[in-house]
Amino acid sequence: MTSNGFATGNETPPPPYENGVTNLGYSFSNGDIAMAEKALEVNVEKQKEEKVEIEMEKTEPDPWKISEVYIEVTPWNELSSCGKFKRVTWDYFGKLVVLVGLLYLFICSLDFLGNAFKLIGGKAAGDIFKQSDVLSNPVAGLMIGILATVILQSSSTSTSIVVSMVASKIVPIRNAIPIIMGANIGTSVTNTLVSIGQISNKGEFRRAFAGATVHDMFNWITVLVLLPVEAFSGYLFHLTEYILDSMTLTTNKGADREFLKVLTNPFTKQIIQVDSNVIEAVANGDADAMNKSMIKHxxxxxxxxxxxxxxxxxxxxxxxxxxxxxxxxCKYLFEGAANTLSDGEIGAILLVISLVLLCACLVLIVKTLNSLLQGKVSLIIKKFVNANFPGVMGYLTGYLAILIGTGLTILVQSSSVFTSALTPLVGIGVIELDRMYPLTLGSNIGTTTTSILAAFAQSSSDIRLAFQIALCHLFFNLTGILLFYPIPQLRFPIKLAKFLGNQTAKYRWFAVAYLILAFFLLPAAVFALSVVNWIAMVAVVGPILLLAIAVVVINILQNKAPMALPMVLRNWYFLPEPLRSLKPMDRLIQKIVSCLPCCANNGEKKEKGEQTGEWKSTTKL
Incomplete structure (x- = not known):
């Protein structure tokens, strides 16, 4: 066996095997020996094949950086007058106008998506919030925050509800802090969903999914560190209480402003209008609110x-x-339908419309960007966006990106909109993952302004409690940034996002499985266990968590210091294939998909250039 733990094929016990008895003194039949030798040969061949695959991946061009652009462009002096007019009016200005229009419709589709989820599950989410006895369990509170934000498709709505409940003294501040943490995780479902729009191209999908999930990874890791710290020490509670003791607060009823709504409301309000106050009333314990329609009349x-x-x-x-x-x-498209259809039925119709519009906008945005960002234009933009300051000042470039992300998120009042708009740019290679990370951190800070503005809109008697929970939201994100950004070696979210991106590049179905598991099944299962009692949750989650930590540690040692491990642990080949690889699951899914009439021939098609992820075009501009 080699130092890396791979079998060399020369480790078969030496002959002679006399009368079925080995030289070790153990009895085997000749058939058993033949089967064992054959199994060993098959295992060695599999190990060699997997080793070759690993070596090929190492020698491939870096899929996270696109440095070469292949484009055939007709020179300006060879164009006819009509061609020159077309290039200036359409290629330069027309496509830019189309891109702005598509971005507008994309943002509106996110608004429709949020309203659809509110109509379908808004009251259920509000009903979850009022379970005050459950909220005393920090793990249950965390999962409630995740599930409610996924259902509402808006961390702004869920955090505003939490702020109002804290101000009304329905939920104590310390019980509300885990909900805020969960809302931070739940809000990243939108851009993860958006990244699936680039699933048709392997290279783009790898980068887009990683660009989306770097947000998830930061939020999950920060929660794994700060939730136990908060539960045992009350770090955020005491820090914000100390800050508030030195401040004088005044209420401002006009503070809750949404700048982006000024642009989107003229269109979205012609389609649907939802009364979010009903959700807040349900969360605050108003029994009559459960019977009210969420359609605004x-x-x-x-x-x-x-x-x-x-x-x-x-x-x-x-x-x-x-x-x-x-x-x-009110006068809008779905207002009349409220007389014949329930909130859930209208929400289901709106959900289908919003998803179709979202997917169409994503496909067209990616195609338009690919057409616009070609040749020298793409190289200039890439160099500008991903460049660092010269010399020792280069270390500060990421902090400028954090400030830009914060400012733009404050402007649009939605981290989901901001990160979702950047995800396609990461996919086509305009923004690199290393630059997306600080922009995402900035959006996490910017989105806290929603809860701060909601706090200032409370009455003077309630503003202190509301502002304290808003500050907890802010310092949760600031603490996470201090932990996982200043030191490059601790930027674990980037490494984890790249791992997830590589998995989705190999197995496209992995993205859907991740989405369902991370945002629905896992939170729901942990919430159910935490509601039963602490013992049940620890008995189930504890061993799984310890196993996950052990696997991570062994993987690190396998890559960094394999000689520190026993021979058997230097690779995972001692485990059955389903326990160490997604290939068996992939083969099963491929068989199922191949049986579908619409997908029978898709597996035979190969994408051009997907190994390198390079932009290629033969269109003459």
Whole structure:
């Protein structure tokens, strides 16, 4: 066996085998010996094949960097007058206008997607929030935050609900902190979903999925570190309490502003309008809110004085009370459908529409970007976006990217929109993963302004509690950045995202499996266990967590210091193939897919240039 743990094929016990008895003194039949030798040969061949695959992957060009662009362009002086006019009007300005329009529709589709999930599961999410006895368990609170944010498709909505519940003293601050952590994880489902839009190209999908999941990995790792710290020490609670003791707070009812809505509302409000106050009312324990429709019918309300006469008294006493009336009814596409369809049915229709619009926009955005960002233009943009400051100042480039990500997220008031818009750019190679990481960290800071603005909109008596939970959200992200960004060796999210990207490049179905497992099945299972009792959760999750840690440590030692491990642990070949590889699952899925009429011939098609992920075009511009 070699130093790397691979069998050399010369380790078969030496002959002679006399009368079925080996030279070690153990009895074997000749048939057993033949079967053992054949099994050993097959195992050696498999190891050699896998070793060759690993070596080939090492010698391939770096799939995370695109340095070469192949493009055939007709020189300007060879173009006709019509060709020159077309290049200026369409290739330069027309495509840019189309790209802006597609980005607008893409953002609107995310808004429709969020409204669809609110209509389908908004009340259920609000009902989860009011389980105050469950929220005392930090793990349950974390999973509630993940599931609620995935259902609502908006961390802004879920954090605003938590802020209002804390301000109303329904949920103590220490119980609300894990929910905020969970909301941070749940919000990254949107850009992970968006990355699947580039599944048709192996190289682009690898980079896009990694660019999306670097957000997930940062949030998960930060939670794994800070949730136990918070549970045992109250780090965020005491830090924010100390800060608030030195501040004077004043309420500002006009603080809750959403700048991007000014641009998208004129279109989205013509399609659907959802009353998110119903979700908040359900979360705050309003029993009547469960029977209210989330479809908004009244766009402008007012109050009038109503006089009541008590005829049961001799002097017919009169009472004057203020009542709310509708001054202006809402007019939009789905408003009339609310009379015949339930909220869930309208939400399901809107979900299909939003997903179709989202996928169409993604495909067209990628094609338009590929067409625009070619030749010298692409190289200039790539160099500008991914370049570092000269000399020793290069270390500060990432911090500038964090500030840019923070500012742009504050502008659009949504980390999902910001990171989802960047994901296709990572896929086509304009933004590298190393630059996407600090931009994502900045978006995590920027999205905390939503809860801060929501806190300032509370009454003067409630603003302190609301602002404290908003600060917990801010310092959770700042602490994560301090842990996993300044030291390059500790930027684990990048390495984990690359691992996930490589897996999706090999097995396309892995992306869907990851999405379902990370954002639905795993949180739901852990939540169910945590609701039962701590013992059940620790008994199930504890061994799995310890096994995962052991696997990670052994993998690191296999790559960095294999001689420190016993011979058998220097690789995973001692395990059956299903326990060390996704290939058996891939073969099963390929067989199932090949049986489908629509997918029977897809497996035979090979993509050009997907090994290197390079841009290739023969279109004459």
């Amino acid at each position: 009244c766009c402008k309300k007012g109050s009038v004085d109503v006089t009541y006469v008590n005829t049961s008294t001799p002097d017919n006493r009169t009472y004057i009370a203020k009542e709310s009336i509708c001054l202006e009814k």
